[in-house]
Amino acid sequence: MNIGEAAGASGVSAKMIRHYEAIGLLTAARSANGYRVYNDREVAVLRFIRHARDLGFPLEDVRRLLALWQDRGRASAEVKRLALAHVEALETKAESLRTMAASLRHLAAHCHGDARPDCPILDDLARKE
Known part of the structure; x- marks a missing residue:
C-alpha cells in the first residue's frame, strides 16, 4: 500500500509517517519508481506508535516500547x-x-x-x- 493508504489504515498522517521514518522508528520498502510501500507489519507499527503517542509517551520511550514489543524474549x-x-x-x-x-x-x-x-x-x- 502507498503512504496515503497506510495513513488511512493506521490513523497516522502521511507527514508523521515520513517523520517517523526520518527518525528511524519505521522503515518502508521502496518500489522501483521510488515510492514508499507499506505492508501490514508497518501499519501495525504505525498503530502501535499512534497508541503510545496518544498516551503521551515521548518519542524516546516510544522507541524503547517498540523495541520491547518487537522482542519476543523481552x-x-x-x-x-x-x-x-x-x-x-x-x-x-x-x-x-x-x-x-x-x-x-x-x-x-x-x-x-x-x-x-x-x-x-x-x-x-x-x-x-
Whole structure:
C-alpha cells in the first residue's frame, strides 16, 4: 500500500509517517519508481506508535516500547517500569497544570475586567523575578 493508504489504515498522517521514518522508528520498502510501500507489519507499527503517542509517551520511550514489543524474549518488567515512570511524569505534569490554573484563577478573580487599564494578570506576567 502507498503512504496515503497506510495513513488511512493506521490513523497516522502521511507527514508523521515520513517523520517517523526520518527518525528511524519505521522503515518502508521502496518500489522501483521510488515510492514508499507499506505492508501490514508497518501499519501495525504505525498503530502501535499512534497508541503510545496518544498516551503521551515521548518519542524516546516510544522507541524503547517498540523495541520491547518487537522482542519476543523481552521481560514485561521493563515495559511496566517504563509505563509507571510515564505515569509519574504525567502526574507531576498534572499537578503543575493544576497549580498554573489556580494561579490564573486567582489573578482573574482580582482583575476588574472592565474598561480600566490596570490589570493584575498583565502585572504578574511582567513582574521581575
